[in-house]
Amino acid sequence: MGETIQDILVTPAEMTAIDRDAARSGIDSFALMRSAGMAVSAAALRLFPAALRFVALCGPGNNGGDGYVAAGALADSGANVTVFALGDPKALKGDAARAHRACSLAASPAETYEPQPGDVVIDALFGAGLARDLPEQVKEIVERVTGNGTPVLAVDLPSGIDGHTGGVRGSSFIAAHTVTFMALKPGHLLMPGRARSGTVEIFDIGIPARLVAARAGNLRLNTPRSWAHYVSALDPATHKYKRGHLGVLSGGELSTGAARLSAAAGLRAGAGLVTLASPSKALAVNASHLTAVMLKEIKDAGDLSGWLQDKRLNAFVLGPGFGIGKKARDFALMLCDRALVLDADGMSSFREGRAELFEKIASSGGEVVMTPHEGEFARLFPEIAADAALSKIEKAQAAARLSHAVIVYKGPDTVVAAPRGRCVVNTNAPPWLATAGSGDVLAGIIGAHLAQGFPAFEAAAAAVWRHGEAGTEAGRGMTAETLVENIPPLA
Numbered sequence: 001m002g003e004t005i006q007d008i009l010v011t012p013a014e015m016t017a018i019d020r021d022a023a024r025s026g027i028d029s030f031a032l033m034r035s036a037g038m039a040v041s042a043a044a045l046r047l048f049p050a051a052l053r054f055v056a057l058c059g060p061g062n063n064g065g066d067g068y069v070a071a072g073a074l075a076d077s078g079a080n081v082t083v084f085a086l087g088d089p090k091a092l093k094g095d096a097a098r099a100h101r102a103c104s105l106a107a108s109p110a111e112t113y114e115p116q117p118g119d120v121v122i123d124a125l126f127g128a129g130l131a132r133d134l135p136e137q138v139k140e141i142v143e144r145v146t147g148n149g150t151p152v153l154a155v156d157l158p159s160g161i162d163g164h165t166g167g168v169r170g171s172s173f174i175a176a177h178t179v180t181f182m183a184l185k186p187g188h189l190l191m192p193g194r195a196r197s198g199t200v201e202i203f204d205i206g207i208p209a210r211l212v213a214a215r216a217g218n219l220r221l222n223t224p225r226s227w228a229h230y231v232s233a234l235d236p237a238t239h240k241y242k243r244g245h246l247g248v249l250s251g252g253e254l255s256t257g258a259a260r261l262s263a264a265a266g267l268r269a270g271a272g273l274v275t276l277a278s279p280s281k282a283l284a285v286n287a288s289h290l291t292a293v294m295l296k297e298i299k300d301a302g303d304l305s306g307w308l309q310d311k312r313l314n315a316f317v318l319g320p321g322f323g324i325g326k327k328a329r330d331f332a333l334m335l336c337d338r339a340l341v342l343d344a345d346g347m348s349s350f351r352e353g354r355a356e357l358f359e360k361i362a363s364s365g366g367e368v369v370m371t372p373h374e375g376e377f378a379r380l381f382p383e384i385a386a387d388a389a390l391s392k393i394e395k396a397q398a399a400a401r402l403s404h405a406v407i408v409y410k411g412p413d414t415v416v417a418a419p420r421g422r423c424v425v426n427t428n429a430p431p432w433l434a435t436a437g438s439g440d441v442l443a444g445i446i447g448a449h450l451a452q453g454f455p456a457f458e459a460a461a462a463a464v465w466r467h468g469e470a471g472t473e474a475g476r477g478m479t480a481e482t483l484v485e486n487i488p489p490l491a
């Protein structure tokens with residue numbers, strides 16, 4: 001399975017450059033706009049057969065141009081269509097002006113639109129060119145449409161959604177469906193843009209794929225294609241040590257459950273052996289809950305150092321339920337040169353002293369994955385978290401660059417970023433994954449992949465995807481325990 005153009009994410013700035021390259025290569029830009037508008041019209045007819053009227057809200061740029069094409073095509077098909085223009089249509093330029101001229105429908109001022117029962121809005125106010133917060137009069141239109149529950153079909157992006165960050169610029173439509181062109185934009189995948197885009201259709205308006213690929217950076221959708229080349233069928237001659245030995249560090253006697261979840265997930269996800277390393281006082285409680293997972297007493301750094309003499313132990317999970325403090329810091333620094341998932345308390349322990357960790361990761365050459373949720377991210381990377389101009393993707397990339405680790409920035413729109421900029425955005429996670437212990441399970445799956453020899457980036461991306469699949473399979477009402485049982489085969 002190779003990469004496809006459907007997996008590429010393109011920023012609005014890259015899309016503008018692609019657009020320019022297409023025009024330079026002799027492609028008729030008005031033909032692209034016609035193709036875009038026709039696709040919107042087709043989607044409207046297909047998805048809203050019960051519409052009594054289509055209302056095209058057309059903005060001052062090329063997004064508006066697409067709207068005029070769509071309105072004309074809908075009218076030609078016999079549908080009832082009304083056009084509302086934002087600003088003076090005479091001020092339109094280039095292809096958008098041509099689209100307006102070609103549309104025989106008269107336009108009323110957008111501010112005068114009052115939603116009627118049976119209306120379906122074609123939102124062609126702003127797309128990739130949204131440059132600042134929506135003006136007050138547009139916010140009022142958006143609020144009227146949303147308040148009325150009028151269905152919205154968005155052209156390229158719901159107006160008000162920033163295509164770069166997925167953030168809301170003052171206000172935004174909540175679309176039932178979005179037709180975008182050539183490639184997904186970050187705003188379709190990052191929250192809240194994702195929730196406000198509805199179903200997203202990527203329509204090929206005829207720009208050659210090579211032009212898209214030439215401008216696209218290293219941003220992708222997380223699909224099995226992102227890491228397929230590391231998935232090999234189990235060698236029939238394998239033995240358990242060939243499938244890797246994962247070590248999971250348990251917390252004290254009152255907080256052992258989280259590490260046990262990671263260990264169980266690691267075994268289920270395919271590590272050949274999993275050993276839970278437990279402080280003395282927690283041995284009994286851990287022993288009473290374990291079967292296939294093995295148990296080892298590790299009290300302190302001395303014990304850990306002895307255990308590390310076993311070179312077959314090739315990956316570790318440190319953090320779930322471990323406790324914040326010096327012991328976590330010492331252990332993490334000792335484990336950096338093996339493959340390591342640093343999760344939860346493991347990361348939070350470095351709120352102070354992160355430089356030592358990051359230097360150790362850089363110099364050790366190990367494969368380190370850190371898995372912060374939003375709170376942990378802000379604790380470890382406060383200056384990056386506070387930079388409102390950065391998208392979640394850019395934040396994860398900046399954190400990966402700074403820490404030299406692969407960053408799994410968790411949430412409904414989990415982003416996985418590598419220190420050198422490679423990045424995937426995940427979309428298969430159901431909301432009921434937001435339950436206690438779910439992150440511990442994810443850490444265990446990543447650990448299993450590391451133990452099996454995946455590089456850190458692929459280990460993390462594949463784990464995030466499997467975690468999402470497991471959540472979907474486990475269904476609503478799942479717990480972290482049932483999530484483990486539903487981890488699907490890797491391939």
Ligand SMILES: NC(=O)C1=CN([C@@H]2O[C@H](COP(=O)(O)OP(=O)(O)OC[C@H]3O[C@@H](n4cnc5c(N)ncnc54)[C@H](OP(=O)(O)O)[C@@H]3O)[C@@H](O)[C@H]2O)[C@@H](O)CC1
Nearest residue numbers: 019033036060061062063126127128129130131132133156
């Ligand atoms: N890529 C492709 O190949 C193809 C792309 N196509 C389509 O082009 C769309 C991009 O078009 P676009 O660049 O003209 O931007 P668009 O979203 O219409 O907005 C720009 C206008 O809005 C204005 N403006 C901005 N923010 C504002 C605000 N908050 N409040 C008020 N005004 C604001 C801005 O004014 P300015 O900032 O310059 O003052 C400018 O006038 C893209 O989404 C897709 O639908 C298709 O035709 C097929 C080929």
Ligand SMILES: Nc1ncnc2c1ncn2[C@@H]1O[C@H](COP(=O)(O)OP(=O)(O)O)[C@@H](O)[C@H]1O
Nearest residue numbers: 410411412429430431433434436437438439440
């Ligand atoms: N709304 C959501 N939709 C989908 N996945 C989510 C959502 N909220 C959280 N998740 C996922 O659930 C997991 C929760 O991890 P975490 O916050 O560390 O929880 P815990 O510490 O309880 O295990 C992460 O993988 C995260 O990406």
Ligand SMILES: [K+]
Nearest residue numbers: 123126157159
């Ligand atoms: K739009």
